Every structure is written in structure tokens, then in C-alpha cells.
Amino acid sequence: MDKTVSQIIKERRIELGLTQLQIANRVEVSEGTVSRWESGNIANMGRDKIAALAAILELNPGIITGWDEEATIAPSAVKIPVLGRVPAGIPFAAIESIIDYEEIPIEMARTGEFFGLQIKGDSMAPRILDGDVVIVRKQPNIETGDIAIIMVNGDDATCKRVMHHENGISLVSNNPTFQPRFFTAQEIEKLPIQIIGKVVELRGKF
Structure with missing residues (x-):
């Protein structure tokens, strides 16, 4: 008899030695949701x-x-x-709908949770251009000098190079015509400023 989708999910999870809680944390759902998926309730996934x-x-x-x-x-x-699309210029609210898919190596996928974001604007030119897709690994902290996706004011997303300072951070564009934006430690907490993930790869579009 053919296996159901829920059976495949459960058996594959067990085969990889993962718990429902581990799956839940990485997919960002509750453990109960994973349990429901494995019980056959996947209609609203x-x-x-x-x-x-x-x-x-x-x-x-x-x-x-x-x-x-x-x-x-x-x-x-x-x-x-x-x-x-995420602006690489003056931030605007990121659209959360899926507009496309990209493939990444299975070895990379095993190291964390990844997603792609399409860039709009030229503040990260000439390295990252309007319409390019960046591959992002979700992580709350990055090293100074890394390019990241940052949420500003809780709902604005921007792609910038992050520079850490003793009293705050600067969001820096590659394009020298755009001035760096500095945020104090107090502003980081109040606005807030949140690191969504690190840009690990660029998929240029022609």
C-alpha cells in the first residue's frame, strides 16, 4: 500500500534522528503542529x-x-x-509572499534555515543589483562587515552591510552615494532593529 504524506514525513524525521520539537523549532511552528502534520492534517500548511x-x-x-x-x-x-522584494535603498515593508524558488545544495540546507530575497534598488551596487536574489541564512547575530537582512521599525526590511560599534551599529551601503545609517543601542531596542539573517550567496539575474 502506498504511504501517505504524513507517514512519509514521520518516517523521514525518525530516519534522520530528529524529534518533533527539533522540526518545530527549525520550521518555526509549534510541536503540536508537527504532530498534526504527522497525523495527516496538512491541508493548511x-x-x-x-x-x-x-x-x-x-x-x-x-x-x-x-x-x-x-x-x-x-x-x-x-x-x-x-x-x-526587499529594498537595497530606503527601506519599505517587505512583502512576505513567495514569488519564486531557488535551489541550494543539500549540504548547505543541513546547516540551517535558508530563504531567498529579491533586491530592489541600487544602494548595494555594483555588487548586488536591482532584481538580484540573495540567499539568506536565518540567524540573529552576525560579524561586523557581514551583509545582512535587517528589519527596521519591526516591519521594514533592508539589505545592508552591518558594522558594529561600542554604542550601536551602522547600516552601510556598497554604493558610496548612500550615507551610512547609524543606530544607537537605545534605538536598536526601541525601534527595534533586528537582524533577520546573513546573506551567504548572490544569485545575479540578467
């Missing part, structure tokens, strides 16, 4: 959760969606969602 779960379990997303009944374990790569 969002596309971002499908992509994240597939990456963690090293499965083709088609297995979870049921779109590809012949899909098997992905041999070398997994798909991650590309989220709404």
Missing part, C-alpha cells in the same frame, strides 16, 4: 513551511504537496522560497 520542512527532511517538496507522486528524496539539492 503554507508554502513557506512546505519548503522549509522539505529542506530539513531532505525531500522533494512535491512529496509533501502531493504534486509529484513519483518524487523521491532529493539527491543533491533542495528548493527554498524566494520571498517578496
